[in-house]
Amino acid sequence: xxxxxxxxxxxxxxxxxxxxxxxxxxxxxxxxxxxxxxxxxxxxxxxxxxxxxxxxxxxxxxxxxxxxxxxxxxxxxxxxxxxxxxxxxxxxxxxxxxxxxxxxxxxxxxxxxxxxxxxxxxxxxxxxxxxxxxxxxxxxxxxxxxxxxxxxxxxxxxxxxxxxxxxxxxxxxxxxxxxxxxxxxxxxxxxxxxxxxxxxxxxxxxxxxxxxxxxxxxxxxxxxxxxxxxxxxxxxxxxxxxxxxxxxxxxxxxxxxxxxxxxxxxxxxxxxxxxxxxxxxxxxxxxxxxxxxxxxxxxxxxxxxxxxxxxxxxxxxxxxxxxxxxxxxxxxxxxxxxxxxxxxxxxxxxxxxxxxxxxxxxxxxxxxxxxxxxxxxxxxxxxxxxxxxxxxxxxxxxxxxxxxxxxxxxxxxxxxxxxxxxxxxxxxxxxxxxxxxxxxxxxxxxxxxxxxxxxxxxxxxxxxxxxxxxxxxxxxxxxxxxxxxxxxxxxxxxxxxxxxxxxxxxxxxxxxxxxxxxxxxxxxxxxxxxxxxxxxxxxxxxxxxxxxxxxxxxxxxxxxxxxxxxxxxxxxxxxxxxxxxxxxxxxxxxxxxxxxxxx
Numbered sequence: 001x002x003x004x005x006x007x008x009x010x011x012x013x014x015x016x017x018x019x020x021x022x023x024x025x026x027x028x029x030x031x032x033x034x035x036x037x038x039x040x041x042x043x044x045x046x047x048x049x050x051x052x053x054x055x056x057x058x059x060x061x062x063x064x065x066x067x068x069x070x071x072x073x074x075x076x077x078x079x080x081x082x083x084x085x086x087x088x089x090x091x092x093x094x095x096x097x098x099x100x101x102x103x104x105x106x107x108x109x110x111x112x113x114x115x116x117x118x119x120x121x122x123x124x125x126x127x128x129x130x131x132x133x134x135x136x137x138x139x140x141x142x143x144x145x146x147x148x149x150x151x152x153x154x155x156x157x158x159x160x161x162x163x164x165x166x167x168x169x170x171x172x173x174x175x176x177x178x179x180x181x182x183x184x185x186x187x188x189x190x191x192x193x194x195x196x197x198x199x200x201x202x203x204x205x206x207x208x209x210x211x212x213x214x215x216x217x218x219x220x221x222x223x224x225x226x227x228x229x230x231x232x233x234x235x236x237x238x239x240x241x242x243x244x245x246x247x248x249x250x251x252x253x254x255x256x257x258x259x260x261x262x263x264x265x266x267x268x269x270x271x272x273x274x275x276x277x278x279x280x281x282x283x284x285x286x287x288x289x290x291x292x293x294x295x296x297x298x299x300x301x302x303x304x305x306x307x308x309x310x311x312x313x314x315x316x317x318x319x320x321x322x323x324x325x326x327x328x329x330x331x332x333x334x335x336x337x338x339x340x341x342x343x344x345x346x347x348x349x350x351x352x353x354x355x356x357x358x359x360x361x362x363x364x365x366x367x368x369x370x371x372x373x374x375x376x377x378x379x380x381x382x383x384x385x386x387x388x389x390x391x392x393x394x395x396x397x398x399x400x401x402x403x404x405x406x407x408x409x410x411x412x413x414x415x416x417x418x419x420x421x422x423x424x425x426x427x428x429x430x431x432x433x434x435x436x437x438x439x440x441x442x443x444x445x446x447x448x449x450x451x452x453x454x455x456x457x458x459x460x461x462x463x464x465x466x467x468x469x470x471x472x473x474x475x476x477x478x479x480x481x482x483x484x485x486x487x488x489x490x491x492x493x494x495x496x497x498x499x500x501x502x503x504x505x506x507x508x509x510x511x512x513x514x515x516x517x518x519x520x521x522x523x524x525x526x527x528x529x530x531x532x533x534x535x536x537x538x539x540x541x542x543x544x545x546x547x548x549x550x551x552x553x554x555x556x557x558x559x560x561x562x563x564x565x566x567x568x569x570x571x572x573x574x575x576x577x578x579x580x581x582x583x584x585x586x587x588x589x590x591x592x593x594x595x596x597x598x599x
Contacts, residue, residue, distance in 0.1 A: 027083055029299035033290045037071075040302050041081035043119040045291050051081045051117065052289060057280065058129060061169070062136050064278070064576055072139035073406035074435030075110065076367070080302060081117045084469040088118035092304065094312040106131030109309050110406045111340075111367065116306070126173075130158035138437050145235065147194050151212055152219035164237035170275035174222060179213040180268055186214055188261040189245045195471060214264075221267045224274045227253065229569050239467045297324045308341050317341060332362035339371055343378070351375050366400035368395045370407045377413055392412040398430075405435035412444065417527050421452055439465065439473050446480070450595055451525050451582045459484060481563075490558075523590070526552060527580045535559065535572035535598065545579065554583055556593045567598040574598075 017290040027233035032039045037055050063071045082088040091107075092099035104127040107114040113135065117124040133154040155176075161168045161198040183206050191214055194200050200207050219331035222231050234252035237243040246257040253260055274595065294302075304320035318341055322588035324334040352375055358368045373394035394411035408431035415424035425448050432441045442461050449458035462484070463593060465477035528547025536542045543554040556562050559570040583591035 010317035018185075021098065023100060029294040029296070031292050032293055033292075035288070037077065037078045038343070039081055040294065040299065041083070041119070042087070043081050043083040043453075047083075047119050048081060048291070049289055051079060051119075053127065054162070055079065055132070057167070058132065058160060059136070061160055061162060061167045061280075062133075062157070063279075064167075066189075067292045071136060072434055073135055074114075074139050074403065074438070075108070075113045075135070076401065076404060077113045077115065077135070078302070078305075079117070080306065081119050084120040085118050088116065088120075090173075090206055091116050091306050091310070091313075093310070102127065106432055107306065107309060111370065112305070114306050114307060114309065126158050129160065130154045133157040138435055140436075145197075146192060147196050148191050148211070148215040148218060149231075152215035152217075155212060156219050156223075159275075165280055165399065166277050167280050168275055168277050170220065170223070170273070170325075172216070172273050174451050176213045176216055177268070177271060179209055180217060183210045183213075185265060185268070186210060187257075188218070189249070189257045190262055191215065192245045192249075210546065217268050218264055220273050221264055222268075245472065265412065279424070288375045295328070297331055298333060300324050301331055301337060304380070305337050305340075308337050308344075314341065314344075330357070330361045332358050332365060333590075335361060336365065336368050336371065339368075343371060343375055346376060346378065348375060366397045366404060367405065369397035370404065373397065373407070373410050373414065377410060382499040387414060387418045391418065403434055405431045405438065408434065409441055409444065412448075416451075417450060419525070421448060421525075424448055439468070439470070443476075447580075447582070447595070447597060450484075455484060455488070459526075483562075524581065524583055524585055526554075526583060526591075528552070530574045530577040530579050532576050533572050541570070543574075543579075543581075546582065550589065553590050554581060554593050555586075556596075562593060562596060564596045564598065567596075 014382055027042040029040065029042045030045050030048055031042070032045065032052050034052035034056050035051050036059055039051045039055075041051065059071055073199050080091070082091075088102075089099040092102055092105060094100070103118050103121040105114075105116040106128050107116070108131075111368055115128045115132065117128060131154070134150070136157075137150070137153070156170060159169070159171045159173065161171070186207075191211065194211060200211055222228065231251045234248050234454075237251045238245065239250040243251060255263070257333075257556040258527045273531045300320060301324050304317045304324065307317035307320060310317075317337065321334045321338045321341070324331050325338070328334070333359035335354045339351045339358060342348075342351035342354065351371075355368055355372045355375060358365065359372065362368065373390050376390040376393070391411065391414045395409055397407040398411060401407065408427045412424040412427035412431065415421075415427060425445065428441060428445045428448065431438070432445070435441065442465060443505060446458040446461040449455070449461070459481060459510070462477045462480045466474050466481055468474045468477065526547055528545045530543060531542040531546050531551070533541060538561055539558045541556040541559050543556060545552040545554055556570065559572075562570055580597040580599060581591075582594040584594060585591045
């Protein structure tokens with residue numbers, strides 16, 4: 001698992017060694033489109049081009065560091081550059097009801113990511129470049145690493161400075177030194193144990209600030225002292241071999257955790273670091289950029305789209321989209337945005353209405369087709385033939401945007417329901433290739449392997465995930481491994497039991513045995529809603545499932561040992577719950593459950 005990490009680390013460091021939107025003002029909005037980015041701005045065409053060039057430069061430097069000809073962003077990205085702080089605050093996250101003071105902001109999602117910049121500030125780039133670095137890592141690295149390394153590398157990368165002649169990588173800002181010297185440092189083992197779901201990582205305050213600054217310092221120390229091979233050995237010892245943080249440090253770096261901590265502190269105290277200059281990649285295109293003026297309604301729809309993807313502004317987005325549609329009833333972006341809002345609210349009829357309007361206004365928008373496919377996956381199907389329309393919508397989405405990872409995974413869901421498991425696996429693997437660190441995709445592939453009776457292939461995925469540095473992921477994968485192994489053991493024990501004999505009341509001899517059971521039927525897949533759970537025959541249970549306009553009765557032989565995904569375990573209280581089952585058919589509308597996925 002960590003051989004790929006080792007290769008990437010060597011490549012990277014080896015190359016280095018070398019509020020409501022108002023559009024009544026007098027500013028006009030433009031969209032600048034470069035080879036890989038779209039920038040919407042009211043700061044003028046010149047500033048819009050500057051933003052696009054900056055991101056093209058950063059992307060090219062990253063590609064140069066990884067010696068990759070194609071750097072993928074698995075989630076569509078929209079950049080919005082505001083001319084001043086007042087306008088930027090209309091999208092800033094709220095704290096106690098007031099906008100947080102920021103120069104730049106990254107807002108993520110499965111369907112769309114946004115980068116927002118305040119162009120009136122001196123340096124809006126660092127924050128967004130840090131988050132952009134995470135997106136680039138998601139599209140190129142296959143393994144989720146410790147939080148300290150993820151954030152430390154993003155900080156390291158966010159310091160890149162590029163001009164027409166030279167790229168400079170690895171400068172440590174004075175502010176980073178000030179933080180660790182004034183606030184103190186965590187002990188390195190404590191730093192290495194911080195998880196993405198911990199309070200240190202998520203809660204604002206001095207401890208979180210120190211975590212980011214110190215993580216950056218450790219990454220610099222490792223690189224400046226040529227410890228990349230030892231870093232890979234640390235991760236291998238930690239997760240492939242299950243060593244503790246302290247033991248892994250000792251094994252990889254050849255010193256105790258205490259001495260490693262002292263070495264880091266000495267490095268920080270010295271205040272000396274290396275940074276590296278390289279020629280600016282020669283293939284950055286800065287001339288063939290397309291600029292078009294945006295109508296005020298298009299600009300308003302773009303801001304409303306940001307709000308629709310923001311926890312703080314979702315309700316406001318509806319009002320903004322409605323105002324756009326009053327002025328421009330066929331505005332494609334506003335129709336798509338309204339459909340997205342209603343999709344999130346599970347008002348599927350309203351969502352469908354707006355997606356149809358959006359598709360009519362702009363049939364070449366991949367997100368419209370993606371959302372339409374999601375809508376039908378949410379809604380369920382009264383007729384199996386409806387699945388063909390879902391597959392068609394999602395195939396259109398990926399043809400219009402071949403790098404859209406989540407569109408491929410939605411396509412995999414639809415193909416799986418139609419019984420096209422080879423096609424579903426291919427689509428899911430394509431999604432993984434585009435977004436290799438989205439762990440949910442691996443769970444989906446493992447479930448498909450189970451559906452095909454490829455148990456060892458599924459176990460291989462679960463066992464790899466069980467070594468994840470994310471404790472939640474590791475626990476879920478470990479539970480799946482345990483459940484499958486228990487099921488395998490139970491099946492072996494059942495196969496080794498002696499034949500059961502039944503004495504007839506009249507003619508049968510006590511030695512006459514019941515004929516052997518026929519070979520197990522193939523595993524099939526069913527997606528629907530749980531209508532009822534009958535647990536009266538404990539430890540067994542009967543699930544009543546509504547799917548494809550039909551009611552199915554599915555038997556669970558042992559609720560304590562059935563494989564359940566998406567929930568802590570089997571529940572007799574499930575009702576109106578979306579579910580996907582792998583099962584063996586036993587008759588018309590009946591079957592025996594192999595696994596349950598709660599959705």
